[in-house]
Amino acid sequence: MMATTYTYYPGCSAGGVGRAFTESLYAVFERLGAGLEELEDWNCCGATAWPSVDQRQAYALSARNLALAEDRVPGPGPVDLVASCTGCYRALLKAQKALEAATPTSVRLRDALAAIGLEFTGRARVRHPVDILLNEIGLDRIREAVVRPLTGVRVASYYGCQLVRPFATFDDSRNPTSMDRLVEAVGAEPVDWPLKARCCGGSCYCGGPVIGAMPEATMQLSYALLREASKRGADVVVTICPLCEFNLEGFQDRMAKRFGHPLDMPIGFITQLIGLALGIDERALGIHRLLHWRLPERVPAGEEGGVHARA
Amino acid sequence: MPVESVLATRDHEVDRPSGRSSPRSGNHGKRTRWRPVKDQSKFEAQLDPGFAAEIAAEVEGGELLHQCIQCGTCSSVCPLSAYMDLTPRRLIAMTRAGARDDVLHSMTPWVCASCYACTVECPKRVPITEIMHALRRISLRERTYPRRFTTPVMTKAFVDMIHDRGRSTESWISLKLYLRTNPALLVKNAGIAGRLFRQGRLGITRARIRWRDDLRTLLEAVSA
Numbered sequence: 069m070m071a072t073t074y075t076y077y078p079g080c081s082a083g084g085v086g087r088a089f090t091e092s093l094y095a096v097f098e099r100l101g102a103g104l105e106e107l108e109d110w111n112c113c114g115a116t117a118w119p120s121v122d123q124r125q126a127y128a129l130s131a132r133n134l135a136l137a138e139d140r141v142p143g144p145g146p147v148d149l150v151a152s153c154t155g156c157y158r159a160l161l162k163a164q165k166a167l168e169a170a171t172p173t174s175v176r177l178r179d180a181l182a183a184i185g186l187e188f189t190g191r192a193r194v195r196h197p198v199d200i201l202l203n204e205i206g207l208d209r210i211r212e213a214v215v216r217p218l219t220g221v222r223v224a225s226y227y228g229c230q231l232v233r234p235f236a237t238f239d240d241s242r243n244p245t246s247m248d249r250l251v252e253a254v255g256a257e258p259v260d261w262p263l264k265a266r267c268c269g270g271s272c273y274c275g276g277p278v279i280g281a282m283p284e285a286t287m288q289l290s291y292a293l294l295r296e297a298s299k300r301g302a303d304v305v306v307t308i309c310p311l312c313e314f315n316l317e318g319f320q321d322r323m324a325k326r327f328g329h330p331l332d333m334p335i336g337f338i339t340q341l342i343g344l345a346l347g348i349d350e351r352a353l354g355i356h357r358l359l360h361w362r363l364p365e366r367v368p369a370g371e372e373g374g375v376h377a378r379a
Numbered sequence: 380m381p382v383e384s385v386l387a388t389r390d391h392e393v394d395r396p397s398g399r400s401s402p403r404s405g406n407h408g409k410r411t412r413w414r415p416v417k418d419q420s421k422f423e424a425q426l427d428p429g430f431a432a433e434i435a436a437e438v439e440g441g442e443l444l445h446q447c448i449q450c451g452t453c454s455s456v457c458p459l460s461a462y463m464d465l466t467p468r469r470l471i472a473m474t475r476a477g478a479r480d481d482v483l484h485s486m487t488p489w490v491c492a493s494c495y496a497c498t499v500e501c502p503k504r505v506p507i508t509e510i511m512h513a514l515r516r517i518s519l520r521e522r523t524y525p526r527r528f529t530t531p532v533m534t535k536a537f538v539d540m541i542h543d544r545g546r547s548t549e550s551w552i553s554l555k556l557y558l559r560t561n562p563a564l565l566v567k568n569a570g571i572a573g574r575l576f577r578q579g580r581l582g583i584t585r586a587r588i589r590w591r592d593d594l595r596t597l598l599e600a601v602s603a
Binding site for chain 2 (some may be wrong): 080081083084085087088109110111112114115116117118119120121122123124125127128129132166171173176177179180181183184229230233234236241242266267269281282285289318356357358359
């Protein structure tokens with residue numbers, strides 16, 4: 069199959085807490101024969117902060133990224149802009165829909181883009197890495213590339229809020245399963261849990277303990293997630309949002325103190341999990357940037373000395 | 380209001396489920412007032428009948444607001460409704476009733492985490508999260524937002540940074556935020572910052588884009 073190169077939008081957190089996500093994403097895509105090329109001179113997507121000040125300007129910020137992506141790839145075909153951070157994904161997708169609609173806002177945005185010599189023709193499509201892995205690269209190709217199947221590892225996939233809401237583009241917004249299918253493809257065992265798309269409280273808006281808006285609220289939300297995951301026997305929780313990852317990982321000691329229950333749940337990114345199964349070096353995946361990471365060695369149920377899933 | 384009392388207000392009144400240990404009974408106790416509404420809209424004369432239409436015009440699909448059946452699904456799926464002074468359902472009802480002052484002084488839009496659970500679940504497809512954003516816009520414009528609550532301060536710091544540099548840097552945003560809201564957090568979170576630094580996850584260099592003038596031209600062109 070011909071190697072495809074995707075335009076990549078890392079988002080602001082890629083330079084900070086989400087660094088491991090970007091690193092592992094590059095490594096996994098390369099191993100699977102798909103290229104990623106960073107969008108040149110990308111700017112902030114506007115997140116949820118800019119719509120709280122000016123909606124049209126927020127659209128314009130994202131529109132510039134979409135137009136830059138179109139500018140980069142010549143030809144009439146569609147341009148896939150891969151946004152890894154879920155906040156960016158939602159913001160860019162919202163702008164894409166606003167540009168595509170036949171509304172005065174769309175006209176205004178196109179005029180504003182023309183003022184800086186850019187154009188949106190409708191070729192740019194915002195995609196998420198999970199979408200690409202599942203629907204473009206495909207589970208078969210991932211299964212073939214697995215060299216170290218993560219047999220017996222019970223993985224709870226945490227989708228966070230904005231990947232599947234408000235736009236359910238490639239998955240269901242109430243019970244998403246895309247990551248669970250990826251987890252299954254690398255030989256691990258997905259854990260079914262109902263809180264997989266419930267808010268973790270880590271968004272800029274909720275604050276997270278680090279921002280300090282409502283530390284108590286955030287801790288309650290994250291604690292509920294982690295407790296439920298560990299009650300259902302998860303060995304590890306994987307996510308796709310840099311903010312969720314940091315929020316769930318960084319405050320387990322404080323939560324343990326607050327709720328009087330020891331917590332030591334490994335949190336990582338789905339791309340890191342896939343990367344490990346593909347036999348990629350831990351350093352290249354940014355595993356050393358995680359706090360609690362460890363994977364149990366487990367003999368699957370049904371084999372000699374095996375453990376049952378709900379043991 | 381002195382800083383200490385604002386911070387105390389925040390800790391004791393906002394940051395706990397509103398149903399419990401409220402100092403006063405009734406709905407008034409639920410509201411955290413950094414600056415209380417002097418006249419609550421108890422009388423018809425205090426209502427602004429055009430408020431719902433104003434919000435509807437601000438939001439795409441906002442006219443669906445009038446279709447709300449007050450089922451309360453939004454409040455029940457909202458992960459943060461326990462921390463809000465007006466639950467989403469009440470907020471929509473009061474918006475429709477025209478209780479402009481109460482709605483704009485509410486903490487609810489600033490507590491909302493934009494997780495879109497309400498928007499997805501609403502049987503009438505009211506774009507509730509977008510309405511929250513619209514309320515934030517109006518309250519920023521009319522300066523009715525909670526002055527030292529983290530979210531509006533964060534919004535402003537974030538927007539300023541993007542306007543100047545085109546990208547944000549988490550560490551600098553947090554630093555600004557601590558200095559403007561609660562400097563004690565600088566000490567409290569120093570350990571986390573140190574850990575992130577050792578893991579190479581604390582971006583210290585302030586990122587910026589090359590064509591900053593383009594970005595500014597674009598922003599001016601779109602709001603012209």
